[in-house]
Amino acid sequence: MAFFARITSKVVAQDSSHHDDASSSTSINACIMGRLTWESIPHKFRPLTSRLNIIVSRNPHYLDDKPEKDNPLVALAPSLDAALDLVASMQKPTPTTTTTTTPSSSSTTSSAPAVQIERVFLIGGAQLYNEGIESKHCQHIFLTRIQSTVECDTFFPEIRPQQYRLLPGPESHAFLESYLQEPVQGGRIQEGEFEFEYTVYDRVV
Ligand SMILES: NC(=O)c1ccc[n+]([C@@H]2O[C@H](COP(=O)([O-])OP(=O)(O)OC[C@H]3O[C@@H](n4cnc5c(N)ncnc54)[C@H](OP(=O)(O)O)[C@@H]3O)[C@@H](O)[C@H]2O)c1
Structure with a gap:
C-alpha cells in the first residue's frame, strides 16, 4: 500500500522541455477507479491525497449526497473513456498548442479542479481493470x-x-x-x- 501511494502520488514532469507550462497550476497525478473501489477505501483515507480521484459510475447522481461532492480532488465520470477524456483535457498542451486547456464539464457531473494532470493510473477494481488493460492508453x-x-x-x-x-x-x-x-x-x-x-x-x- 505504501508503494501504491508512492508511485501514484509522485509527480514527475512528463516532458521537462515544457515544464514552464505547469508553473501557473499545480501538477498532480490522477487515479481512476470503479465506484466499488472508491467505496472500499476507508473514509479517513479518501479522497486519496494529492491526487485527482476520478470515480467511474453509471449513476450521474452518485456524488450528489456525498460529503466529497464539492471536493476539488474528486470527480465523477460515466465511463472509463469519459474519465480518460477528462484527464486529457487537464494534461499539458501539446507543443504546437498555445491555448490553456480547462477541464471538460460535459463528461463529468462534478466540477474538476484547476490543476494540471501528469500521470494517470487506473487503480481498479476488477471491472475497470478488465476494460482498462484492453485500452491502448494502458x-x-x-x-x-x-x-x-x-x-x-x-x-x-x-x-x-x-x-x-x-x-x-x-x-x-x-x-x-x-x-x-x-x-x-x-x-x-x-x-x-x-x-x-x-x-x-x-x-x-
Ligand atoms: N488489490 C488491488 O490491487 C485492488 C485494486 C482495486 C480494487 N480492489 C478491490 O476490488 C474490489 C472492487 O472491484 P469490483 O470489480 O468489484 O468493482 P469496481 O471495478 O471497483 O467498480 C465497479 C463499479 O464501477 C462502475 N463501472 C464499472 N464499469 C463501468 C463502465 N464501463 N462504465 C461506467 N461505470 C462502470 C459501476 O458503478 P455503478 O454501479 O455505480 O454504476 C460498477 O458497479 C474491492 O473489493 C477492492 O478492494 C483491489
Whole structure:
C-alpha cells in the first residue's frame, strides 16, 4: 500500500522541455477507479491525497449526497473513456498548442479542479481493470507479486503475453527507479509474514 501511494502520488514532469507550462497550476497525478473501489477505501483515507480521484459510475447522481461532492480532488465520470477524456483535457498542451486547456464539464457531473494532470493510473477494481488493460492508453502494468496463497473474491484479469511483456526482475527494478526518479527496493522484499516483489509489464502491441 505504501508503494501504491508512492508511485501514484509522485509527480514527475512528463516532458521537462515544457515544464514552464505547469508553473501557473499545480501538477498532480490522477487515479481512476470503479465506484466499488472508491467505496472500499476507508473514509479517513479518501479522497486519496494529492491526487485527482476520478470515480467511474453509471449513476450521474452518485456524488450528489456525498460529503466529497464539492471536493476539488474528486470527480465523477460515466465511463472509463469519459474519465480518460477528462484527464486529457487537464494534461499539458501539446507543443504546437498555445491555448490553456480547462477541464471538460460535459463528461463529468462534478466540477474538476484547476490543476494540471501528469500521470494517470487506473487503480481498479476488477471491472475497470478488465476494460482498462484492453485500452491502448494502458502502457504499463505495475503488479506487486505476493508470494503467498490468499483467499480472494476479486481478480485481476489474465495478462496476455502477446499484449504485455513482463520485464525481468532487474529490468523491472531499473524501470521503476527511472519512472520514480528515486531509489526503489529491488528483488524479493520480506515484510512480516509476506514476501513480495514489484514487477512491471510493458505493452507490446
Ligand atoms: N488489490 C488491488 O490491487 C485492488 C485494486 C482495486 C480494487 N480492489 C478491490 O476490488 C474490489 C472492487 O472491484 P469490483 O470489480 O468489484 O468493482 P469496481 O471495478 O471497483 O467498480 C465497479 C463499479 O464501477 C462502475 N463501472 C464499472 N464499469 C463501468 C463502465 N464501463 N462504465 C461506467 N461505470 C462502470 C459501476 O458503478 P455503478 O454501479 O455505480 O454504476 C460498477 O458497479 C474491492 O473489493 C477492492 O478492494 C483491489
